[in-house]
Amino acid sequence: MFMRAYKKYLLTMALVWAVCLVLFVLAYFFVIAPRLKVKAELVKESTQKRQLYETAIDAANEESRKKLADEVERMKTKLGDYITEFEESANLTFDIGRIASEKQVGSFTVKTTDQAKNTDQLKAKSIQENLIQIAFESDFGQFATFLNTLERHQPVIFVDRFKVSRGGQSEAKHTVDMDLSFFVRKRTEG
Numbered sequence: 001m002f003m004r005a006y007k008k009y010l011l012t013m014a015l016v017w018a019v020c021l022v023l024f025v026l027a028y029f030f031v032i033a034p035r036l037k038v039k040a041e042l043v044k045e046s047t048q049k050r051q052l053y054e055t056a057i058d059a060a061n062e063e064s065r066k067k068l069a070d071e072v073e074r075m076k077t078k079l080g081d082y083i084t085e086f087e088e089s090a091n092l093t094f095d096i097g098r099i100a101s102e103k104q105v106g107s108f109t110v111k112t113t114d115q116a117k118n119t120d121q122l123k124a125k126s127i128q129e130n131l132i133q134i135a136f137e138s139d140f141g142q143f144a145t146f147l148n149t150l151e152r153h154q155p156v157i158f159v160d161r162f163k164v165s166r167g168g169q170s171e172a173k174h175t176v177d178m179d180l181s182f183f184v185r186k187r188t189e190g
Contacts, residue, residue, distance in 0.1 A: 080155070083127060110133075129181050131179065147162075157182050161178065163177045
């Protein structure tokens with residue numbers, strides 16, 4: 001009888017503990033877990049606001065404004081390496097011709113591409129991309145030095161595509177077709 005009462009007592013205690021465990025798990029998932037998520041979001045938002053506040057305080061500092069102004073000037077100078085003024089864009093075509101002449105490539109031709117036909121045109125307010133197609137004849141050494149000179153040109157000239165067609169067996173010269181592009185500051189209206 002004592003054993004029976006003892007088993008009944010253990011069974012009752014196990015049932016009470018199981019019910020309590022289920023209730024605690026349910027309370028955790030429905031009450032505590034959502035609160036922890038809200039707390040984490042509030043901490044994250046607070047951290048972001050604190051960073052914005054510190055950035056605003058830092059931006060109000062005279063030394064920080066001077067650093068930012070210097071950084072903007074450096075960026076403008078660096079941008080000048082990639083962009084030519086609209087008035088100078090025609091001279092860039094002549095520069096390419098001069099480089100071709102210096103590298104002694106033969107049968108050099110330049111053709112500007114109509115910008116209206118270009119559907120992939122850069123969507124920028126103050127910069128446009130100008131395209132040039134060139135063709136010439138050269139041996140490999142002339143082609144390599146011409147390509148290297150173009151890539152080191154200031155402002156930067158991008159070689160979008162080139163095609164080298166082998167010359168005849170008796171010819172050492174090959175025909176080269178290239179598509180070049182460069183960035184131009186758009187003409188200001190007014």
